[in-house]
Amino acid sequence: MKEISRLVRPSVRELKAYHVSEPDVAVKLHANESPFNLSEKLRELVAREIETLDFNRYPDPSCAKLRDAFALRLGVRPAQVLLGNGSDELIQMIIMAFGGQGGQVLIPLPTFSMYRNIALSLGENVTSVPLDSSFDLDLPAMLKEKGARRSITFLSYPNNPTGNCFSEAAISEILEKSQGIVVVDEAYFDYSKKSFISRLKDYPNLIILRTLSKVGLASLRLGALIASEKITDIVNRVRLPYNIGSMQQAVALAALESGSDIEKGVGLIIKERARMCELLSDIEGIEIFRSDSNFILFRALDADLTFNALVKRGVLIRNLNSDGALKNCLRVTIGSAEENDSFINALRN
Numbered sequence: 001m002k003e004i005s006r007l008v009r010p011s012v013r014e015l016k017a018y019h020v021s022e023p024d025v026a027v028k029l030h031a032n033e034s035p036f037n038l039s040e041k042l043r044e045l046v047a048r049e050i051e052t053l054d055f056n057r058y059p060d061p062s063c064a065k066l067r068d069a070f071a072l073r074l075g076v077r078p079a080q081v082l083l084g085n086g087s088d089e090l091i092q093m094i095i096m097a098f099g100g101q102g103g104q105v106l107i108p109l110p111t112f113s114m115y116r117n118i119a120l121s122l123g124e125n126v127t128s129v130p131l132d133s134s135f136d137l138d139l140p141a142m143l144k145e146k147g148a149r150r151s152i153t154f155l156s157y158p159n160n161p162t163g164n165c166f167s168e169a170a171i172s173e174i175l176e177k178s179q180g181i182v183v184v185d186e187a188y189f190d191y192s193k194k195s196f197i198s199r200l201k202d203y204p205n206l207i208i209l210r211t212l213s214k215v216g217l218a219s220l221r222l223g224a225l226i227a228s229e230k231i232t233d234i235v236n237r238v239r240l241p242y243n244i245g246s247m248q249q250a251v252a253l254a255a256l257e258s259g260s261d262i263e264k265g266v267g268l269i270i271k272e273r274a275r276m277c278e279l280l281s282d283i284e285g286i287e288i289f290r291s292d293s294n295f296i297l298f299r300a301l302d303a304d305l306t307f308n309a310l311v312k313r314g315v316l317i318r319n320l321n322s323d324g325a326l327k328n329c330l331r332v333t334i335g336s337a338e339e340n341d342s343f344i345n346a347l348r349n
């Protein structure tokens, strides 16, 4: 056997593995994580939960207790909640369940890269519609593209990497006129406080995504899909058995039930966001964009130079420089006050 590449599924041939470069630096503000680890109290609670786990047994396949906890928090029925190994897995499950048959995955550009990567890996057609000059949806173009074909539209709300929430009216119109599924990915909801959850009853084609990754539990890999029971029933058909391990379930449950840790961290980050915006806008040559998230997109005179100089000073952010809307743009995650100060000082230098 010589040519393994000949055997590869055509849609996978051109793909590249997801790669995050992780230089060894002190201040990591590149991945939209929370800077706050679990409190001592919560760690003790988690340790107690883990002590009583049956490690020899498969986890609860339906994640009943954890789905109950999410449902209670979100004001929906447990049957409307499905859990995934990060919301990445849920994106994959949605496309597996609703894709195929010559349809298309419709996304704005720029947006979270995994919509496109996962869609391509599953052999879907991807249509990207550029955002307008204020990084909002180009509604006529989106509506034109949705066409009569079956489609799955992904809207990151707020949008990664631009940081802003798209216009609510534009999303509503897409929901109304779309022939297909519309996913409103609220990964950064805790920092925007804006949600389409209350609209689930109006739109049978709406799916909401949430994650615990941005509020201090990125290590867990836990995402939630919220939709009508009809939709969760369909997506559940492609879910692998036992996709959420017992430790994941136990830790997430403990964290959700004592939600104050999460709320406290979120509150601090929102305060720091306002402070960072002010400090950044005082720096000459920096243009910042409005953020409803735990990160800020900004433009520098020379993004590559800025990025490398920051790494040299021990600060890692995300360089998004590319031709088009993100020319000379960088994205910085809001960290702790000390981390943010290190970033601002390094940038000033």
Ligand code: PMP
Binding pocket: 032, 085, 086, 087, 088, 089, 112, 156, 159, 160, 185, 187, 210, 211, 212, 213, 221, 222, 223
């Ligand atoms: N959606 C958006 C918009 C994101 O930015 C991210 C993380 N970068 C995800 C989903 C994936 O989150 P998770 O860690 O839950 O897979």
